[in-house]
Amino acid sequence: MKRTGFASILRSYLSAAAAIAVLYAGTSGCTHAQVRFELRPVETITLKDQQVLIGDKNGSPALLAGELRIPKPGTDKLSAVILVHGSGGIGPAYDRWAQEINSVGVAVFILDSFSGRGIINTITDQSQLQSLAMMVDAYRALDALARHPRIDPSRIAVMGFSKGAVAALYSSNERFRKTYGPLNVQFAAHIGLYAPCYVTYRDDDKTTGKPIRLFHGIADDWVPIEPCRSYVERLKKSGADVALAEYAGAYHAYDSFSIRGLLKLPQAQTARNCLLVEGDAGRIMNSKSGKPFDLNDPCVERGTTVAYNEAAAAATAKAVKEFLTETFQLPN
Secondary structure, eight states: OOOHHHHHHHHHHHHHHHHHHHHTTTOTTOOTTTOEEEEEEEEEEEOOHHHHHHTOOOOEEEEEEEEEEEOSOSSSOEEEEEEEOOTTOSOHHHHHHHHHHHTTTOEEEEEESSGGGTOSOOSSOGGGSOHHHHHHHHHHHHHHHHTSTTEEEEEEEEEEETHHHHHHHHTTBHHHHHHHSOTTOOOSEEEEESOOOOEEOTTTTOBOSOOEEEEEETTOSSSOSHHHHHHHHHHHHTTOOEEEEEETTOOBTTTOTTOOSOEEEEEEEEOTTOOEEEOGGGOEEETTTOSBOOTTSTTOEEEEEEOOOHHHHHHHHHHHHHHHHHHTTOOO
C-alpha cells in the first residue's frame, strides 16, 4: 500500500498538533512538557454495512491516521482510549476530551476515519462512509495501538461520538469481534455519546462481557434516545454490564463547547423516525414497512439541532473519568 496518503495527512496535522499542544499548559493532571504527541498510521479497509454483516472482508484498502497523546514520560505501560469521531469529523471537542482523559494518566488515540478517504464530513450525506465501516477502523486502530511499547494491550477502551458511537457500542458484540477484531486482544470497555441505536442487529445482545457506558441527551432530535433505552434493557436482560446516563434538556453534540446557542442544521440527514432490523443476507430492513432500507427511505429526514450543554458535558466528563479509573484500576 502506498504511503503518500499518510504523508499528506501527516502534513495537515502538524500545524494543528503544535497549536493543540500549547493548550496543555496548565491542564489538570498533565502539562505540555509531559505529553508526547505521535502521528500514527492505521491500515484498514472500506466496507459497506451489508458486507460487514455477512462477514465480507473484501473492501478497498484505506490508510488512515491518528494522533496518539501519551500523558507522561517513562517506560511503564499505560491504559489508553481510542476516540472515534462523529459525522462532522475531528473538531475542538476531541481535543478537550483528550485533555480530560490524559489528566487521569490515560493515553488517547484520536482516530481520523475521514481524511484518509478524502471525506470532510458526512452530515448531509451519510452514504460517503457507512457506520459499521468505522467499527472496522476502530478494530484496526486497536490492533495497531496494542503493539505500541507504551500501551498496555489489555487496557484499551473505545469511545465514540454519534456516528462514531456505532463503532464504540457495537464493537462490544461478540459476533463482530470474532470476525473483524484482532487476535489475542479486545477492547476493555466501550463508551458511547449520543449513539444511534435504531438498528437491531442479529445477536446484538451477545457481547464480549466488557463494560458498556452510554451518555445521551433527552432533547436529542438527531439521534433520539428511546432506541438506546430499549437496547440497554435488552442488553441488561442478557447479563451485560451496561448503563445509560440521560441528560434532560441536552441536544445532540452537547459536549461541543465551541457551539454557541441552538444551532440548526437544516440539511443534516437523520434517521430519527426509522426503526431498522437486520434481515437475510445482511440487508437492513425498515421494520415498519418491511422493505429494504436505504437513505432514500421515507423515514429519513433532514433538519437537526446541536447545542452545547455545560452541565451535561461536565457530568459526562466526570462520569467517564470515574469509569476509566475504576475499569483500569487507576490510582485516585
